[in-house]
Amino acid sequence: MASSTNKLLKVKIAPSLLSGDFAQLANECQRMLGFGADYLHMDVMDGHFVPNLTLGAPIIKSLRPHTKGFLDCHCMVSNPEQWVDDFSKAGADSYGFHIEATKDAGSLIKKIHEANMRACLVIKPKTPVEAALPYLKDVDMVLIMTVEPGFGGQKFMPEMMPKVTAIRKEFPNLDIQVDGGIDLTNVGLASSAGANVFVAGSSIFHAQSPKDMIAELRKIAESKLNSSLTPSQL
Numbered sequence: 001m002a003s004s005t006n007k008l009l010k011v012k013i014a015p016s017l018l019s020g021d022f023a024q025l026a027n028e029c030q031r032m033l034g035f036g037a038d039y040l041h042m043d044v045m046d047g048h049f050v051p052n053l054t055l056g057a058p059i060i061k062s063l064r065p066h067t068k069g070f071l072d073c074h075c076m077v078s079n080p081e082q083w084v085d086d087f088s089k090a091g092a093d094s095y096g097f098h099i100e101a102t103k104d105a106g107s108l109i110k111k112i113h114e115a116n117m118r119a120c121l122v123i124k125p126k127t128p129v130e131a132a133l134p135y136l137k138d139v140d141m142v143l144i145m146t147v148e149p150g151f152g153g154q155k156f157m158p159e160m161m162p163k164v165t166a167i168r169k170e171f172p173n174l175d176i177q178v179d180g181g182i183d184l185t186n187v188g189l190a191s192s193a194g195a196n197v198f199v200a201g202s203s204i205f206h207a208q209s210p211k212d213m214i215a216e217l218r219k220i221a222e223s224k225l226n227s228s229l230t231p232s233q234l
């Protein structure tokens with residue numbers, strides 16, 4: 001949860017397993033952790049909230065014994081309340097829900113915490129940042145989508161950066177995640193705006209050296225992030 005003290009923000013790189021080989025999911029997770037990934041980003045899609053179908057709690061449950069990595073579950077689902085207990089029992093570390101999919105974000109955040117997971121509030125590109133602000137004091141992370149959710153391989157939307165800046169101004173210590181089209185050409189822009197957690201699918205998995213790509217993304221983000229913040233934010 002957000003606290004009022006200021007500290008140096010840590011850059012975290014979260015490869016999106018959506019771009020990996022699902023038949024080798026456990027190996028892909030181990031490979032990414034070996035390459036220096038901080039989080040393993042799991043894209044949960046229900047074919048209803050988004051027009052694509054991927055994985056659910058049973059896959060997380062199967063994966064859990066094979067990795068100690070932080071399973072950062074981004075649930076692109078219509079009824080996020082319905083799956084909290086299943087994901088918790090399956091061993092998810094973080095449960096990300098879309099504010100567009102719930103009528104009561106406050107109660108949902110409470111439910112996620114009671115289920116011993118970190119809570120991440122996610123907003124789609126067309127959702128104004130004002131919709132998220134009232135809840136951010138209670139969450140562990142906010143995710144600003146930089147593409148329309150549903151598919152990997154889309155183009156980063158730089159016009160989402162003012163949302164990141166607005167949140168960073170009010171929440172100096174909150175983990176701000178960006179997701180969609182993140183690569184070497186825009187990670188600097190996103191970190192300058194104040195993002196510190198970077199989801200990247202295509203740019204990492206399709207790189208000649210995913211290990212070097214993770215290191216490069218981190219290096220750029222670290223150089224821009226804390227230098228862009230005012231002393232009172234550090």
Ligand SMILES: O=C(CO)[C@@H](O)[C@H](O)COP(=O)(O)O
Binds near residue numbers: 019074151179181182
């Ligand atoms: O949530 C999503 C898509 O809905 C993302 O996590 C993407 O899967 C990231 O992939 P790239 O845009 O980096 O290829």
